[in-house]
Amino acid sequence: MFGQLTDKLESVFKKLRGTGILTEKNIKDAMRQVRQALLEADVNYKVAKQFVKSVEQKAVGTDVLKSIEPGQQVVKIVHDELVALLGGKAEPLAAIDKSPTVYMVCGLQGSGKTTLVGKLALQAKRKNKKSLMVAADIYRPAAVKQLQVLADSIQVEHFYVEDAGPQKICAEAVKHARKDFIDLVILDTAGRLHTDDELMAELQEIKSAVKPDEILLVADAMTGQDAVNIAREFNERLGLTGVALSKLDGDARGGAALSIRQVAGCPIKLASVGEKLSELEPFHPDRMASRILGMGDIVSLVEKAEETMDMEKAARMQEKLLKSKFDFEDFLEQMGQLKKMGPLDSLLGMIPGMGKAVKNVQINERDMERMVAIIKSMTVEERRNPSIIDGSRKKRIARGSGNSVQSVNQLLKQFHAMQKMIGNIGKMKFPGFPKGVSPFNP
Ligand SMILES: Nc1nc2c(ncn2[C@@H]2O[C@H](COP(=O)(O)OP(=O)(O)O)[C@@H](O)[C@H]2O)c(=O)[nH]1
Numbered sequence: 001m002f003g004q005l006t007d008k009l010e011s012v013f014k015k016l017r018g019t020g021i022l023t024e025k026n027i028k029d030a031m032r033q034v035r036q037a038l039l040e041a042d043v044n045y046k047v048a049k050q051f052v053k054s055v056e057q058k059a060v061g062t063d064v065l066k067s068i069e070p071g072q073q074v075v076k077i078v079h080d081e082l083v084a085l086l087g088g089k090a091e092p093l094a095a096i097d098k099s100p101t102v103y104m105v106c107g108l109q110g111s112g113k114t115t116l117v118g119k120l121a122l123q124a125k126r127k128n129k130k131s132l133m134v135a136a137d138i139y140r141p142a143a144v145k146q147l148q149v150l151a152d153s154i155q156v157e158h159f160y161v162e163d164a165g166p167q168k169i170c171a172e173a174v175k176h177a178r179k180d181f182i183d184l185v186i187l188d189t190a191g192r193l194h195t196d197d198e199l200m201a202e203l204q205e206i207k208s209a210v211k212p213d214e215i216l217l218v219a220d221a222m223t224g225q226d227a228v229n230i231a232r233e234f235n236e237r238l239g240l241t242g243v244a245l246s247k248l249d250g251d252a253r254g255g256a257a258l259s260i261r262q263v264a265g266c267p268i269k270l271a272s273v274g275e276k277l278s279e280l281e282p283f284h285p286d287r288m289a290s291r292i293l294g295m296g297d298i299v300s301l302v303e304k305a306e307e308t309m310d311m312e313k314a315a316r317m318q319e320k321l322l323k324s325k326f327d328f329e330d331f332l333e334q335m336g337q338l339k340k341m342g343p344l345d346s347l348l349g350m351i352p353g354m355g356k357a358v359k360n361v362q363i364n365e366r367d368m369e370r371m372v373a374i375i376k377s378m379t380v381e382e383r384r385n386p387s388i389i390d391g392s393r394k395k396r397i398a399r400g401s402g403n404s405v406q407s408v409n410q411l412l413k414q415f416h417a418m419q420k421m422i423g424n425i426g427k428m429k430f431p432g433f434p435k436g437v438s439p440f441n442p
């Protein structure tokens with residue numbers, strides 16, 4: 001989602017790094033461009049102004065200007081300030097440690113509340129916790145039905161009381177959960193098109209009836225500054241414990257994510273990155289900052305891998321990627337694993353330096369099937385050492401897989417390009433970064 005902002009910032013920093021000696025003027029110019037990029041990404045103008053001022057103050061310090069790589073130092077300062085802007089440390093959800101723990105989910109209509117309720121229930125289920133999904137959005141019959149369908153799809157219990165008000169439904173749900181030793185009650189509350197007194201009063205009543213451990217606002221990242229204002233209002237009137245940013249997978253410009261913490265004054269705890277119930281991530285300010293600066297997010301990638309594939313394979317994949325010893329055997333093995341993890345391009349985008357590269361690579365399912373067929377027609381020797389594949393081997397592989405020689409050539413070309421790209425990434429250096437910022441220079 002931060003594509004444009006990342007591109008702009010990368011070009012500013014490239015120029016800065018290219019300048020051997022930095023002057024105050026260089027930095028001021030660069031910061032003006034950073035500010036512009038932030039505003040274009042729909043970041044709140046006060047936040048953008050304060051951000052740039054703070055970076056400038058730190059960067060103009062003599063130590064930076066005299067350091068060996070001043071450009072890198074400035075990037076590091078921007079990185080650190082971004083982390084601070086996004087909230088510093090990751091803030092986890094309230095632990096599910098009593099029967100029941102209660103999460104209350106609120107937000108405007110269409111922001112993604114019901115979806116988040118399902119996602120939270122699935123996440124709990126994966127930790128062997130029993131959830132109860134509660135339909136307290138009673139004004140639209142379809143909303144109750146939607147929650148039930150979602151709950152059934154992940155085999156989680158749902159709760160609803162016919163002809164009762166939302167406050168009663170929630171209180172009854174908690175009672176039921178206590179009796180049945182359910183670990184987590186998740187309340188799907190009603191939304192409106194806009195915030196209004198009636199809605200706030202209803203939510204406050206629910207809050208005082210069930211005393212939730214977590215009051216989460218779902219803020220639609222696609223709505224930019226609106227999301228920020230809504231979060232502020234909800235926090236003032238209801239007292240939020242956290243924000244879940246939804247639709248971060250969309251082409252939002254990122255401004256909401258960057259301003260919400262500062263303006264609304266409450267932590268972002270979750271990032272919702274797709275319609276599927278598995279597409280929920282904890283929000284990590286440092287990883288998000290790295291992603292925004294085009295430095296990739298290997299940690300999230302590996303975590304995602306751990307969730308869906310076995311640990312050993314994940315470790316091997318990472319090692320091979322980094323050592324750029326990646327052959328067709330690995331390629332084949334990973335294809336199957338990757339498919340389980342989600343859209344390929346979004347995964348590649350998390351690898352440092354890959355974001356840009358994959359923009360020009362369209363990978364669709366059918367192409368993947370064809371690639372797999374071609375690779376399967378190779379001998380083990382050919383897979384391990386593709387350079388031996390000459391004209392006659394190509395013909396044999398093409399025939400065996402029901403493809404043209406041209407397709408085989410294309411795959412080999414793509415594979416070489418990928419190997420080269422991976423090799424370059426492995427060799428990339430990030431001087432001037434502290435421990436842990438660059439995954440390759442720990
Ligand atoms: N792309 C994308 N769509 C989402 C996400 N979260 C929710 N949606 C979609 O947004 C629409 C509204 O979501 P819903 O949960 O019904 O919103 P509610 O009215 O707040 O309960 C649905 O079509 C969801 O599939 C997300 O993180 N990414």
Ligand SMILES: [Mg+2]
Pocket residue numbers: 113114115137143188
């Ligand atoms: Mg709903």
